[in-house]
Amino acid sequence: MWKNKRSHGEEHQMDETWLIPYADLLTLLLALFIVLFSLSEIDSQKVEKMANAFNIAFRGAVGVLQYDQMIPTKVPNLTSNPAGSGSQNNFDQKEIERLQAYQQETAQLKKIMEEMNQYIEKNGLTNQLKTSLTNEGLLLTIGEDALFDSGKADILPQARKIAKEISVILEKSFPHEVSVSGHTDNRPIHNAEFQSNWDLSTARAVNFLNVILENKNLSPDKFRVIGYGEYRPVADNNTERGRALNRRVEVLIARMYK
Structure with missing residues:
Protein backbone atom coordinates (compact mmCIF):
# COMPACT_ATOMS: atom_id res chain seq x y z
CA MET A 1 0.00 0.00 0.00
CA GLU A 105 33.25 62.37 -52.76
CA THR A 106 34.92 59.56 -50.80
CA ALA A 107 35.96 57.88 -54.06
CA GLN A 108 37.42 61.19 -55.30
CA LEU A 109 39.37 61.75 -52.07
CA LYS A 110 40.69 58.18 -52.12
CA LYS A 111 41.95 58.71 -55.66
CA ILE A 112 43.78 61.88 -54.61
CA MET A 113 45.19 60.06 -51.57
CA GLU A 114 46.51 57.24 -53.78
CA GLU A 115 48.26 59.79 -55.99
CA MET A 116 49.79 61.47 -52.94
CA ASN A 117 50.94 58.11 -51.57
CA GLN A 118 52.58 57.26 -54.89
CA TYR A 119 54.49 60.55 -54.78
CA ILE A 120 55.53 59.93 -51.16
CA GLU A 121 56.82 56.41 -51.86
CA LYS A 122 58.54 57.38 -55.11
CA ASN A 123 60.49 60.15 -53.37
CA GLY A 124 61.31 58.29 -50.16
CA LEU A 125 59.23 60.60 -47.96
CA THR A 126 57.32 57.98 -45.98
CA ASN A 127 58.90 59.15 -42.71
CA GLN A 128 58.02 62.79 -43.34
CA LEU A 129 54.66 62.80 -45.12
CA LYS A 130 51.52 60.90 -44.11
CA THR A 131 48.02 60.77 -45.56
CA SER A 132 44.77 59.77 -43.88
CA LEU A 133 41.10 59.88 -44.82
CA THR A 134 39.00 61.14 -41.91
CA ASN A 135 35.46 62.33 -41.27
CA GLU A 136 36.73 65.85 -41.93
CA GLY A 137 38.35 65.03 -45.26
CA LEU A 138 41.70 64.01 -46.74
CA LEU A 139 44.54 65.01 -44.44
CA LEU A 140 48.19 65.33 -45.49
CA THR A 141 50.62 65.71 -42.58
CA ILE A 142 54.12 67.05 -43.27
CA GLY A 143 56.79 66.88 -40.59
CA GLU A 144 58.83 69.95 -39.67
CA ASP A 145 62.10 68.35 -40.87
CA ALA A 146 60.78 68.21 -44.43
CA LEU A 147 59.93 71.92 -44.50
CA PHE A 148 61.80 74.14 -42.03
CA ASP A 149 64.86 74.51 -39.88
CA SER A 150 64.15 74.38 -36.16
CA GLY A 151 62.47 77.57 -34.91
CA LYS A 152 62.33 79.02 -38.45
CA ALA A 153 59.51 79.63 -40.90
CA ASP A 154 61.54 79.97 -44.11
CA ILE A 155 60.73 77.19 -46.58
CA LEU A 156 63.70 74.90 -47.28
CA PRO A 157 64.65 74.38 -50.95
CA GLN A 158 63.49 70.73 -50.94
CA ALA A 159 60.25 71.84 -49.31
CA ARG A 160 59.44 74.07 -52.25
CA LYS A 161 59.53 71.03 -54.49
CA ILE A 162 57.17 69.18 -52.14
CA ALA A 163 54.77 72.14 -52.07
CA LYS A 164 54.75 72.39 -55.87
CA GLU A 165 54.05 68.66 -56.27
CA ILE A 166 51.22 68.90 -53.77
CA SER A 167 49.80 71.91 -55.60
CA VAL A 168 49.52 69.89 -58.81
CA ILE A 169 47.64 67.13 -56.99
CA LEU A 170 45.40 69.74 -55.31
CA GLU A 171 44.16 70.83 -58.73
CA LYS A 172 41.95 67.74 -58.61
CA SER A 173 40.40 68.75 -55.29
CA PHE A 174 38.23 71.52 -56.74
CA PRO A 175 35.65 72.63 -55.60
CA HIS A 176 36.63 71.49 -52.09
CA GLU A 177 38.05 73.99 -49.63
CA VAL A 178 41.62 73.41 -48.46
CA SER A 179 43.04 74.35 -45.08
CA VAL A 180 46.77 74.72 -44.40
CA SER A 181 47.51 74.69 -40.68
CA GLY A 182 50.75 75.10 -38.73
CA HIS A 183 51.52 73.29 -35.47
CA THR A 184 54.38 73.45 -32.95
CA ASP A 185 55.47 71.62 -29.81
CA ASN A 186 54.97 73.22 -26.39
CA ARG A 187 58.45 74.60 -25.92
CA PRO A 188 58.13 78.39 -25.68
CA ILE A 189 59.69 80.60 -28.32
CA HIS A 190 60.41 84.29 -27.95
CA ASN A 191 62.84 86.09 -30.23
CA ALA A 192 63.04 89.08 -32.53
CA GLU A 193 61.11 87.22 -35.26
CA PHE A 194 58.45 85.31 -33.31
CA GLN A 195 56.83 86.32 -30.05
CA SER A 196 55.08 82.99 -29.50
CA ASN A 197 54.31 79.59 -31.00
CA TRP A 198 51.15 81.15 -32.42
CA ASP A 199 53.29 83.42 -34.58
CA LEU A 200 55.64 80.63 -35.63
CA SER A 201 52.89 78.18 -36.58
CA THR A 202 50.97 80.81 -38.54
CA ALA A 203 54.06 82.03 -40.41
CA ARG A 204 54.95 78.47 -41.42
CA ALA A 205 51.45 77.80 -42.72
CA VAL A 206 51.40 81.09 -44.66
CA ASN A 207 54.81 80.48 -46.24
CA PHE A 208 53.91 76.95 -47.26
CA LEU A 209 50.60 78.08 -48.74
CA ASN A 210 52.31 80.88 -50.69
CA VAL A 211 54.41 78.29 -52.52
CA ILE A 212 51.33 76.16 -53.22
CA LEU A 213 49.50 79.15 -54.67
CA GLU A 214 52.30 79.82 -57.14
CA ASN A 215 50.31 77.29 -59.13
CA LYS A 216 47.97 79.60 -61.05
CA ASN A 217 45.54 76.75 -61.73
CA LEU A 218 44.46 76.90 -58.10
CA SER A 219 41.80 79.29 -56.84
CA PRO A 220 43.05 81.22 -53.75
CA ASP A 221 39.50 81.75 -52.47
CA LYS A 222 39.29 78.00 -51.76
CA PHE A 223 42.23 78.14 -49.32
CA ARG A 224 42.61 79.29 -45.75
CA VAL A 225 45.49 79.43 -43.28
CA ILE A 226 45.33 78.48 -39.60
CA GLY A 227 47.97 78.72 -36.88
CA TYR A 228 47.27 76.37 -33.97
CA GLY A 229 50.53 76.87 -32.13
CA GLU A 230 51.06 74.15 -29.52
CA TYR A 231 47.37 73.57 -28.84
CA ARG A 232 46.56 70.68 -31.21
CA PRO A 233 49.21 68.07 -30.26
CA VAL A 234 49.07 64.58 -31.76
CA ALA A 235 51.71 63.12 -29.43
CA ASP A 236 53.22 63.52 -25.97
CA ASN A 237 55.27 66.69 -25.61
CA ASN A 238 57.24 65.11 -22.79
CA THR A 239 59.39 63.11 -25.23
CA GLU A 240 61.60 64.27 -28.09
CA ARG A 241 59.81 61.92 -30.47
CA GLY A 242 56.44 63.33 -29.42
CA ARG A 243 57.59 66.93 -29.84
CA ALA A 244 58.91 66.12 -33.31
CA LEU A 245 55.53 64.70 -34.33
CA ASN A 246 53.77 67.80 -33.03
CA ARG A 247 55.92 70.14 -35.14
CA ARG A 248 54.10 69.81 -38.45
CA VAL A 249 52.07 71.41 -41.23
CA GLU A 250 48.75 69.86 -42.20
CA VAL A 251 46.92 70.22 -45.51
CA LEU A 252 43.24 69.27 -45.26
CA ILE A 253 40.98 68.84 -48.27
CA ALA A 254 37.69 69.38 -46.45
CA ARG A 255 34.64 67.24 -47.12
CA MET A 256 31.61 68.94 -48.59
CA TYR A 257 29.31 66.11 -47.46
CA LYS A 258 29.49 64.80 -43.89
Missing part, protein backbone atom coordinates in the same frame (compact mmCIF):
# COMPACT_ATOMS: atom_id res chain seq x y z
CA TRP A 2 2.76 2.40 0.96
CA LYS A 3 4.73 1.44 -2.12
CA ASN A 4 1.76 2.09 -4.37
CA LYS A 5 1.27 5.57 -2.94
CA ARG A 6 4.93 6.37 -3.42
CA SER A 7 4.97 5.24 -7.02
CA HIS A 8 1.80 7.17 -7.67
CA GLY A 9 3.40 10.33 -6.23
CA GLU A 10 6.48 9.88 -8.35
CA GLU A 11 4.33 9.33 -11.42
CA HIS A 12 2.37 12.50 -10.69
CA GLN A 13 5.59 14.50 -10.25
CA MET A 14 7.02 13.27 -13.56
CA ASP A 15 3.81 14.22 -15.35
CA GLU A 16 4.25 17.89 -14.30
CA THR A 17 7.74 18.26 -15.77
CA TRP A 18 6.33 18.81 -19.24
CA LEU A 19 5.08 22.23 -18.09
CA ILE A 20 8.59 23.72 -18.01
CA PRO A 21 9.53 23.14 -21.70
CA TYR A 22 5.95 23.99 -22.66
CA ALA A 23 6.22 27.36 -20.91
CA ASP A 24 9.61 28.00 -22.54
CA LEU A 25 8.13 27.19 -25.93
CA LEU A 26 5.25 29.58 -25.39
CA THR A 27 7.69 32.33 -24.36
CA LEU A 28 9.79 31.78 -27.48
CA LEU A 29 6.72 31.82 -29.71
CA LEU A 30 5.52 35.04 -28.11
CA ALA A 31 8.94 36.64 -28.65
CA LEU A 32 8.94 35.46 -32.26
CA PHE A 33 5.51 36.97 -32.96
CA ILE A 34 6.56 40.27 -31.37
CA VAL A 35 9.68 40.42 -33.56
CA LEU A 36 7.71 39.54 -36.71
CA PHE A 37 5.12 42.18 -35.90
CA SER A 38 7.74 44.85 -35.29
CA LEU A 39 9.52 44.01 -38.54
CA SER A 40 6.24 44.35 -40.44
CA GLU A 41 5.99 47.94 -39.18
CA ILE A 42 9.47 49.03 -40.38
CA ASP A 43 9.74 51.27 -43.42
CA SER A 44 11.93 49.33 -45.85
CA GLN A 45 13.32 52.54 -47.34
CA LYS A 46 14.48 53.68 -43.91
CA VAL A 47 16.15 50.32 -43.29
CA GLU A 48 17.90 50.62 -46.64
CA LYS A 49 19.15 54.13 -45.89
CA MET A 50 20.37 53.15 -42.45
CA ALA A 51 22.17 50.09 -43.81
CA ASN A 52 23.89 52.15 -46.49
CA ALA A 53 24.90 54.79 -43.98
CA PHE A 54 26.62 52.12 -41.89
CA ASN A 55 28.33 50.61 -44.93
CA ILE A 56 29.59 54.00 -46.08
CA ALA A 57 30.89 54.78 -42.59
CA PHE A 58 32.88 51.56 -42.64
CA ARG A 59 34.42 52.51 -46.02
CA GLY A 60 32.75 49.78 -47.99
CA ALA A 61 33.77 46.94 -45.65
CA VAL A 62 31.33 44.33 -44.39
CA GLY A 63 29.40 46.38 -41.88
CA VAL A 64 27.11 45.91 -38.92
CA LEU A 65 24.11 45.99 -41.26
CA GLN A 66 24.02 44.39 -44.66
CA TYR A 67 21.18 45.07 -47.00
CA ASP A 68 20.87 43.18 -50.26
CA GLN A 69 19.61 46.18 -52.18
CA MET A 70 22.18 48.97 -52.05
CA ILE A 71 21.55 52.57 -53.11
CA PRO A 72 20.91 52.42 -56.88
CA THR A 73 23.17 54.27 -59.29
CA LYS A 74 20.12 56.12 -60.56
CA VAL A 75 18.00 57.84 -57.91
CA PRO A 76 14.47 56.38 -57.96
CA ASN A 77 11.51 58.63 -58.60
CA LEU A 78 9.96 58.78 -55.16
CA THR A 79 7.49 61.57 -56.00
CA SER A 80 5.19 59.08 -57.74
CA ASN A 81 4.07 57.62 -54.42
CA PRO A 82 0.52 58.21 -53.13
CA ALA A 83 -0.57 61.71 -52.17
CA GLY A 84 -0.02 62.87 -48.64
CA SER A 85 3.57 61.65 -48.42
CA GLY A 86 5.13 64.23 -50.73
CA SER A 87 7.21 66.00 -48.08
CA GLN A 88 8.49 62.67 -46.76
CA ASN A 89 9.36 61.56 -50.29
CA ASN A 90 11.28 64.76 -50.93
CA PHE A 91 13.20 64.21 -47.71
CA ASP A 92 13.96 60.60 -48.64
CA GLN A 93 15.19 61.57 -52.09
CA LYS A 94 17.43 64.26 -50.64
CA GLU A 95 18.88 61.73 -48.20
CA ILE A 96 19.61 59.26 -50.98
CA GLU A 97 21.19 61.97 -53.11
CA ARG A 98 23.29 63.09 -50.15
CA LEU A 99 24.52 59.54 -49.54
CA GLN A 100 25.36 59.15 -53.21
CA ALA A 101 27.27 62.43 -53.15
CA TYR A 102 29.14 61.26 -50.02
CA GLN A 103 30.14 58.03 -51.78
CA GLN A 104 31.32 59.88 -54.87
Whole structure:
Protein backbone atom coordinates (compact mmCIF):
# COMPACT_ATOMS: atom_id res chain seq x y z
CA MET A 1 0.00 0.00 0.00
CA TRP A 2 2.76 2.40 0.96
CA LYS A 3 4.73 1.44 -2.12
CA ASN A 4 1.76 2.09 -4.37
CA LYS A 5 1.27 5.57 -2.94
CA ARG A 6 4.93 6.37 -3.42
CA SER A 7 4.97 5.24 -7.02
CA HIS A 8 1.80 7.17 -7.67
CA GLY A 9 3.40 10.33 -6.23
CA GLU A 10 6.48 9.88 -8.35
CA GLU A 11 4.33 9.33 -11.42
CA HIS A 12 2.37 12.50 -10.69
CA GLN A 13 5.59 14.50 -10.25
CA MET A 14 7.02 13.27 -13.56
CA ASP A 15 3.81 14.22 -15.35
CA GLU A 16 4.25 17.89 -14.30
CA THR A 17 7.74 18.26 -15.77
CA TRP A 18 6.33 18.81 -19.24
CA LEU A 19 5.08 22.23 -18.09
CA ILE A 20 8.59 23.72 -18.01
CA PRO A 21 9.53 23.14 -21.70
CA TYR A 22 5.95 23.99 -22.66
CA ALA A 23 6.22 27.36 -20.91
CA ASP A 24 9.61 28.00 -22.54
CA LEU A 25 8.13 27.19 -25.93
CA LEU A 26 5.25 29.58 -25.39
CA THR A 27 7.69 32.33 -24.36
CA LEU A 28 9.79 31.78 -27.48
CA LEU A 29 6.72 31.82 -29.71
CA LEU A 30 5.52 35.04 -28.11
CA ALA A 31 8.94 36.64 -28.65
CA LEU A 32 8.94 35.46 -32.26
CA PHE A 33 5.51 36.97 -32.96
CA ILE A 34 6.56 40.27 -31.37
CA VAL A 35 9.68 40.42 -33.56
CA LEU A 36 7.71 39.54 -36.71
CA PHE A 37 5.12 42.18 -35.90
CA SER A 38 7.74 44.85 -35.29
CA LEU A 39 9.52 44.01 -38.54
CA SER A 40 6.24 44.35 -40.44
CA GLU A 41 5.99 47.94 -39.18
CA ILE A 42 9.47 49.03 -40.38
CA ASP A 43 9.74 51.27 -43.42
CA SER A 44 11.93 49.33 -45.85
CA GLN A 45 13.32 52.54 -47.34
CA LYS A 46 14.48 53.68 -43.91
CA VAL A 47 16.15 50.32 -43.29
CA GLU A 48 17.90 50.62 -46.64
CA LYS A 49 19.15 54.13 -45.89
CA MET A 50 20.37 53.15 -42.45
CA ALA A 51 22.17 50.09 -43.81
CA ASN A 52 23.89 52.15 -46.49
CA ALA A 53 24.90 54.79 -43.98
CA PHE A 54 26.62 52.12 -41.89
CA ASN A 55 28.33 50.61 -44.93
CA ILE A 56 29.59 54.00 -46.08
CA ALA A 57 30.89 54.78 -42.59
CA PHE A 58 32.88 51.56 -42.64
CA ARG A 59 34.42 52.51 -46.02
CA GLY A 60 32.75 49.78 -47.99
CA ALA A 61 33.77 46.94 -45.65
CA VAL A 62 31.33 44.33 -44.39
CA GLY A 63 29.40 46.38 -41.88
CA VAL A 64 27.11 45.91 -38.92
CA LEU A 65 24.11 45.99 -41.26
CA GLN A 66 24.02 44.39 -44.66
CA TYR A 67 21.18 45.07 -47.00
CA ASP A 68 20.87 43.18 -50.26
CA GLN A 69 19.61 46.18 -52.18
CA MET A 70 22.18 48.97 -52.05
CA ILE A 71 21.55 52.57 -53.11
CA PRO A 72 20.91 52.42 -56.88
CA THR A 73 23.17 54.27 -59.29
CA LYS A 74 20.12 56.12 -60.56
CA VAL A 75 18.00 57.84 -57.91
CA PRO A 76 14.47 56.38 -57.96
CA ASN A 77 11.51 58.63 -58.60
CA LEU A 78 9.96 58.78 -55.16
CA THR A 79 7.49 61.57 -56.00
CA SER A 80 5.19 59.08 -57.74
CA ASN A 81 4.07 57.62 -54.42
CA PRO A 82 0.52 58.21 -53.13
CA ALA A 83 -0.57 61.71 -52.17
CA GLY A 84 -0.02 62.87 -48.64
CA SER A 85 3.57 61.65 -48.42
CA GLY A 86 5.13 64.23 -50.73
CA SER A 87 7.21 66.00 -48.08
CA GLN A 88 8.49 62.67 -46.76
CA ASN A 89 9.36 61.56 -50.29
CA ASN A 90 11.28 64.76 -50.93
CA PHE A 91 13.20 64.21 -47.71
CA ASP A 92 13.96 60.60 -48.64
CA GLN A 93 15.19 61.57 -52.09
CA LYS A 94 17.43 64.26 -50.64
CA GLU A 95 18.88 61.73 -48.20
CA ILE A 96 19.61 59.26 -50.98
CA GLU A 97 21.19 61.97 -53.11
CA ARG A 98 23.29 63.09 -50.15
CA LEU A 99 24.52 59.54 -49.54
CA GLN A 100 25.36 59.15 -53.21
CA ALA A 101 27.27 62.43 -53.15
CA TYR A 102 29.14 61.26 -50.02
CA GLN A 103 30.14 58.03 -51.78
CA GLN A 104 31.32 59.88 -54.87
CA GLU A 105 33.25 62.37 -52.76
CA THR A 106 34.92 59.56 -50.80
CA ALA A 107 35.96 57.88 -54.06
CA GLN A 108 37.42 61.19 -55.30
CA LEU A 109 39.37 61.75 -52.07
CA LYS A 110 40.69 58.18 -52.12
CA LYS A 111 41.95 58.71 -55.66
CA ILE A 112 43.78 61.88 -54.61
CA MET A 113 45.19 60.06 -51.57
CA GLU A 114 46.51 57.24 -53.78
CA GLU A 115 48.26 59.79 -55.99
CA MET A 116 49.79 61.47 -52.94
CA ASN A 117 50.94 58.11 -51.57
CA GLN A 118 52.58 57.26 -54.89
CA TYR A 119 54.49 60.55 -54.78
CA ILE A 120 55.53 59.93 -51.16
CA GLU A 121 56.82 56.41 -51.86
CA LYS A 122 58.54 57.38 -55.11
CA ASN A 123 60.49 60.15 -53.37
CA GLY A 124 61.31 58.29 -50.16
CA LEU A 125 59.23 60.60 -47.96
CA THR A 126 57.32 57.98 -45.98
CA ASN A 127 58.90 59.15 -42.71
CA GLN A 128 58.02 62.79 -43.34
CA LEU A 129 54.66 62.80 -45.12
CA LYS A 130 51.52 60.90 -44.11
CA THR A 131 48.02 60.77 -45.56
CA SER A 132 44.77 59.77 -43.88
CA LEU A 133 41.10 59.88 -44.82
CA THR A 134 39.00 61.14 -41.91
CA ASN A 135 35.46 62.33 -41.27
CA GLU A 136 36.73 65.85 -41.93
CA GLY A 137 38.35 65.03 -45.26
CA LEU A 138 41.70 64.01 -46.74
CA LEU A 139 44.54 65.01 -44.44
CA LEU A 140 48.19 65.33 -45.49
CA THR A 141 50.62 65.71 -42.58
CA ILE A 142 54.12 67.05 -43.27
CA GLY A 143 56.79 66.88 -40.59
CA GLU A 144 58.83 69.95 -39.67
CA ASP A 145 62.10 68.35 -40.87
CA ALA A 146 60.78 68.21 -44.43
CA LEU A 147 59.93 71.92 -44.50
CA PHE A 148 61.80 74.14 -42.03
CA ASP A 149 64.86 74.51 -39.88
CA SER A 150 64.15 74.38 -36.16
CA GLY A 151 62.47 77.57 -34.91
CA LYS A 152 62.33 79.02 -38.45
CA ALA A 153 59.51 79.63 -40.90
CA ASP A 154 61.54 79.97 -44.11
CA ILE A 155 60.73 77.19 -46.58
CA LEU A 156 63.70 74.90 -47.28
CA PRO A 157 64.65 74.38 -50.95
CA GLN A 158 63.49 70.73 -50.94
CA ALA A 159 60.25 71.84 -49.31
CA ARG A 160 59.44 74.07 -52.25
CA LYS A 161 59.53 71.03 -54.49
CA ILE A 162 57.17 69.18 -52.14
CA ALA A 163 54.77 72.14 -52.07
CA LYS A 164 54.75 72.39 -55.87
CA GLU A 165 54.05 68.66 -56.27
CA ILE A 166 51.22 68.90 -53.77
CA SER A 167 49.80 71.91 -55.60
CA VAL A 168 49.52 69.89 -58.81
CA ILE A 169 47.64 67.13 -56.99
CA LEU A 170 45.40 69.74 -55.31
CA GLU A 171 44.16 70.83 -58.73
CA LYS A 172 41.95 67.74 -58.61
CA SER A 173 40.40 68.75 -55.29
CA PHE A 174 38.23 71.52 -56.74
CA PRO A 175 35.65 72.63 -55.60
CA HIS A 176 36.63 71.49 -52.09
CA GLU A 177 38.05 73.99 -49.63
CA VAL A 178 41.62 73.41 -48.46
CA SER A 179 43.04 74.35 -45.08
CA VAL A 180 46.77 74.72 -44.40
CA SER A 181 47.51 74.69 -40.68
CA GLY A 182 50.75 75.10 -38.73
CA HIS A 183 51.52 73.29 -35.47
CA THR A 184 54.38 73.45 -32.95
CA ASP A 185 55.47 71.62 -29.81
CA ASN A 186 54.97 73.22 -26.39
CA ARG A 187 58.45 74.60 -25.92
CA PRO A 188 58.13 78.39 -25.68
CA ILE A 189 59.69 80.60 -28.32
CA HIS A 190 60.41 84.29 -27.95
CA ASN A 191 62.84 86.09 -30.23
CA ALA A 192 63.04 89.08 -32.53
CA GLU A 193 61.11 87.22 -35.26
CA PHE A 194 58.45 85.31 -33.31
CA GLN A 195 56.83 86.32 -30.05
CA SER A 196 55.08 82.99 -29.50
CA ASN A 197 54.31 79.59 -31.00
CA TRP A 198 51.15 81.15 -32.42
CA ASP A 199 53.29 83.42 -34.58
CA LEU A 200 55.64 80.63 -35.63
CA SER A 201 52.89 78.18 -36.58
CA THR A 202 50.97 80.81 -38.54
CA ALA A 203 54.06 82.03 -40.41
CA ARG A 204 54.95 78.47 -41.42
CA ALA A 205 51.45 77.80 -42.72
CA VAL A 206 51.40 81.09 -44.66
CA ASN A 207 54.81 80.48 -46.24
CA PHE A 208 53.91 76.95 -47.26
CA LEU A 209 50.60 78.08 -48.74
CA ASN A 210 52.31 80.88 -50.69
CA VAL A 211 54.41 78.29 -52.52
CA ILE A 212 51.33 76.16 -53.22
CA LEU A 213 49.50 79.15 -54.67
CA GLU A 214 52.30 79.82 -57.14
CA ASN A 215 50.31 77.29 -59.13
CA LYS A 216 47.97 79.60 -61.05
CA ASN A 217 45.54 76.75 -61.73
CA LEU A 218 44.46 76.90 -58.10
CA SER A 219 41.80 79.29 -56.84
CA PRO A 220 43.05 81.22 -53.75
CA ASP A 221 39.50 81.75 -52.47
CA LYS A 222 39.29 78.00 -51.76
CA PHE A 223 42.23 78.14 -49.32
CA ARG A 224 42.61 79.29 -45.75
CA VAL A 225 45.49 79.43 -43.28
CA ILE A 226 45.33 78.48 -39.60
CA GLY A 227 47.97 78.72 -36.88
CA TYR A 228 47.27 76.37 -33.97
CA GLY A 229 50.53 76.87 -32.13
CA GLU A 230 51.06 74.15 -29.52
CA TYR A 231 47.37 73.57 -28.84
CA ARG A 232 46.56 70.68 -31.21
CA PRO A 233 49.21 68.07 -30.26
CA VAL A 234 49.07 64.58 -31.76
CA ALA A 235 51.71 63.12 -29.43
CA ASP A 236 53.22 63.52 -25.97
CA ASN A 237 55.27 66.69 -25.61
CA ASN A 238 57.24 65.11 -22.79
CA THR A 239 59.39 63.11 -25.23
CA GLU A 240 61.60 64.27 -28.09
CA ARG A 241 59.81 61.92 -30.47
CA GLY A 242 56.44 63.33 -29.42
CA ARG A 243 57.59 66.93 -29.84
CA ALA A 244 58.91 66.12 -33.31
CA LEU A 245 55.53 64.70 -34.33
CA ASN A 246 53.77 67.80 -33.03
CA ARG A 247 55.92 70.14 -35.14
CA ARG A 248 54.10 69.81 -38.45
CA VAL A 249 52.07 71.41 -41.23
CA GLU A 250 48.75 69.86 -42.20
CA VAL A 251 46.92 70.22 -45.51
CA LEU A 252 43.24 69.27 -45.26
CA ILE A 253 40.98 68.84 -48.27
CA ALA A 254 37.69 69.38 -46.45
CA ARG A 255 34.64 67.24 -47.12
CA MET A 256 31.61 68.94 -48.59
CA TYR A 257 29.31 66.11 -47.46
CA LYS A 258 29.49 64.80 -43.89
